[in-house]
Amino acid sequence: MKTQISRDFVKELRTKTGAGIMDCKKALQAADGNMEMAIETLRKKGLASADKKSTRSATEGIIDSYIHIGSRIGVLVELNCETDFVARRIEFQKLAKNLAMQVAACQNVSYVSIKHIPQYIIDREIRIESKKEDIVNKSSEIRDKIIKARIDKRLKEMCLMYQPFIKDQNIIIEDLIKQHIALLGENIKVRRFQRFLLGEKIEST
The missing domain is CATH 3.30.479.20 (Elongation factor Ts, dimerisation domain)
Known part of the structure; x- marks a missing residue:
């Protein structure tokens, strides 16, 4: 037997996620009325749907x-x-x-996003990280991994x-x-x- 979900509860979930009424009701029923679980389910579903649309032209x-x-x-x-x-x-x-x-x-x-960063900016950040004293004595393999992780973090910032x-x-x-x-x-x-x-x-x- 499906859990009975009130209209106000469905409306609250819709307000929080922007998902459709039926999707909200189904998510709440599947989560036995647990709001947080329902939100997580809808977000995962929404992100998957969004990925399919991300290549379409937007003018x-x-x-x-x-x-x-x-x-x-x-x-x-x-x-x-x-x-x-x-x-x-x-x-x-x-x-x-x-x-x-x-x-x-x-x-x-x-x-x-990262694809908008000019290459000379990326090269500059790599030069800066490569010269930091805390990695000078590391092996080349470990040093490269550290530099890559730091550059990824810096570019995202x-x-x-x-x-x-x-x-x-x-x-x-x-x-x-x-x-x-x-x-x-x-x-x-x-x-x-x-x-x-x-x-x-x-x-x-």
């Missing part, structure tokens, strides 16, 4: 902005989707705003997609976008962003 979308309190930091973000219909959805527009806020909060982030979401530290931005792909049924991509800091690059006279 519509919006440019959104965020001005931080005090008006000393401003951000512009271009977020792309497949159709103008989805671009007008409140969920899509809220995602764009959250991404702009994320960029404002992560001032060490300069790129969308520079990219928006790998940052913990400021409103939910349990997920990274990449997964947040995949959740919205699953919710809205279209591929979604961050094309670019620009951060503006008051007084930045102004030469004193």
Whole structure:
């Protein structure tokens, strides 16, 4: 016999995950009413669905902005989707705003993802890591492994997609976008962003 799930419980799960009503009901029934287990099930399902859509062309979308309190930091973000219909959805527009806020909060982030990092930046980071004193006396094999791990970590620190979401530290931005792909049924991509800091690059006279 299936566990009886209240309408309010289903609505709560839908609010938390963005999944469809029936998917939420089935997930709760399968988890015997355990909200956390149901959320995990829906997230896994959503991420798998999003991966299938990630290669589709996304040429519509919006440019959104965020001005931080005090008006000393401003951000512009271009977020792309497949159709103008989805671009007008409140969920899509809220995602764009959250991404702009994320960029404002992560001032060490300069790129969308690792593939956007210029090769000369990667080469510079490798040179820096290669000369660190704590690996000088290691064997070449161990040294290479340490350098690779450190470079991978450093490059991710520079990219928006790998940052913990400021409103939910349990997920990274990449997964947040995949959740919205699953919710809205279209591929979604961050094309670019620009951060503006008051007084930045102004030469004193």
